[in-house]
Amino acid sequence: MTAAKEKTAPKTAAEATAKAAGAATAAFPNFGTLEVPAAFREMAEKNVMKAKEAYDSYKSLAEDATDALEDTFASINKGTNDFQAKALGVAKAQFNAGFDFVEKMIGVKSLAEAIEIQSEFARKQFDALTEQAKEFQALASRVQSESTKPFKDGIAKAMNHWKAAF
Numbered sequence: 001m002t003a004a005k006e007k008t009a010p011k012t013a014a015e016a017t018a019k020a021a022g023a024a025t026a027a028f029p030n031f032g033t034l035e036v037p038a039a040f041r042e043m044a045e046k047n048v049m050k051a052k053e054a055y056d057s058y059k060s061l062a063e064d065a066t067d068a069l070e071d072t073f074a075s076i077n078k079g080t081n082d083f084q085a086k087a088l089g090v091a092k093a094q095f096n097a098g099f100d101f102v103e104k105m106i107g108v109k110s111l112a113e114a115i116e117i118q119s120e121f122a123r124k125q126f127d128a129l130t131e132q133a134k135e136f137q138a139l140a141s142r143v144q145s146e147s148t149k150p151f152k153d154g155i156a157k158a159m160n161h162w163k164a165a166f
Contacts, residue, residue, distance in 0.1 A: 061158050068154020075150060079143030086139055090132050097125065 101121045108114045 057161070061161060064154055064158050064161065068150050068157075071150030071154070072147060075143075075147040079139075079147055082139060082143060083136075086136065093128065097121070097128070 101117070104117045104121075105114065108117065
C-alpha cells in the first residue's frame with residue numbers, strides 16, 4: 001500500500017462500518033426518510049406472530065414427544081426388571097425343587113418308592129411349569145400394555161395439539 005492509502009484506510013471494523021454508512025448516505029440522500037407502508041408493516045407483524053406461534057407449537061410437540069418417549073422407556077425398563085425378578089424366582093423354585101427331589105431319591109428304599117417319587121416330581125414340575133407359563137403370559141401382556149400406553153397417549157396428545165394449532 002502507498003502512504004496515502006494507509007492514512008485513509010479504517011483501522012477497526014466500526015470505522016469501516018461508519019465509513020460505508022457515510023458513503024451510502026451520500027449516494028442515497030433520501031434513503032433514511034423512506035417510510036414503509038402500513039399494510040406492509042401489518043403483514044410483516046402478522047407473519048412474525050404466525051412464525052412465533054408455529055415455533056411455540058413445534059417446541060411443545062417436541063417436548064411432548066420427548067416426555068412420551070421417556071415414559072415409554074421407563075415403562076419398558078420397569079417391565080424388564082419385572083421379567084428378570086420373575087425369572088429369578090422361577091429359577092430359584094426350580095433349583096429348590098431339584099434339590100428336594102435329589103434328597104428324596106437318596107433316601108429311597110425300593111424301586112416302587114423311586115418311581116412314586118419320580119412321578120410326583122414330574123407332576124409337580126408340569127403343574128409348576130404350566131402356572132409359570134400363565135404368570136409369564138400375564139406379565140408380558142401387562143408390560144406390553146404399560147409400555148405402549150405412554151407412547152399412544154403422547155401421540156394422541158400431539159395429534160390433538162397439532163389439530164388445535166392448525
